[in-house]
Amino acid sequence: MADILREIGMIARALDSISNVEFQQYDLTKGQYLYLARICEHPGIIQEQLSKLIMVDRTTVIRAVQRLVDHQFVEKRPDTTNKKIRRLYPTERARLVYQRTIAEEAYSTRTALSGMTPDQVDQLTTLLHQARLNVTADWDRVKHGAHRDY
The missing domain is CATH 1.20.5 (Single alpha-helices involved in coiled-coils or other helix-helix interfaces)
Incomplete structure (x- = not known):
C-alpha cells in the first residue's frame, strides 16, 4: 500500500512547524493558532464543539483554551440559557492575529498546490x-x- 498517510503527515508536520515559528511572535505556541482561528470563525463555540471540529480530546482543548484566555486572545462567557455552559469568543487581539492566520493559510495552500x-x-x-x-x-x-x- 502506498505511503499516503506518511506523506500527509509530513506535510502537516512541516506546515505546523512553520506556523509555530511564525506565530511565536504573537505568543502562540504548539498549534494554538488553530484553536484561535476556529474560535474566530465560530464565535460562541463551546469547548466540546471545538474538540470535535479540531479532532482532539477535550483535555487538550481545555489546556489550549485556558492558555488563550490567559494571554487575552479568548473570553469565556456564560451561555444565556444554561449558566454551566461557557461560550468562547475572540478578543480584538485574536481578531487581529486571525488576519495573519488567514494570510499564512493562503500562502501555505498556494505553496502546497504549486504546479x-x-x-x-x-x-x-x-x-x-x-x-x-x-x-x-x-x-x-x-x-x-x-x-x-x-
Missing part, C-alpha cells in the same frame, strides 16, 4: 475530503470506546 492544474486540485480536494470523512468516523468510534480491528 498542480485546477483539475488536480479539485481531485485532491475531493479525495482528501473523503479520507477525512473516513478517519472522522473511525476517530468518533474510538473516542466512544470502540477498538479498531487490525
Whole structure:
C-alpha cells in the first residue's frame, strides 16, 4: 500500500512547524493558532464543539483554551440559557492575529498546490475530503470506546 498517510503527515508536520515559528511572535505556541482561528470563525463555540471540529480530546482543548484566555486572545462567557455552559469568543487581539492566520493559510495552500492544474486540485480536494470523512468516523468510534480491528 502506498505511503499516503506518511506523506500527509509530513506535510502537516512541516506546515505546523512553520506556523509555530511564525506565530511565536504573537505568543502562540504548539498549534494554538488553530484553536484561535476556529474560535474566530465560530464565535460562541463551546469547548466540546471545538474538540470535535479540531479532532482532539477535550483535555487538550481545555489546556489550549485556558492558555488563550490567559494571554487575552479568548473570553469565556456564560451561555444565556444554561449558566454551566461557557461560550468562547475572540478578543480584538485574536481578531487581529486571525488576519495573519488567514494570510499564512493562503500562502501555505498556494505553496502546497504549486504546479498542480485546477483539475488536480479539485481531485485532491475531493479525495482528501473523503479520507477525512473516513478517519472522522473511525476517530468518533474510538473516542466512544470502540477498538479498531487490525
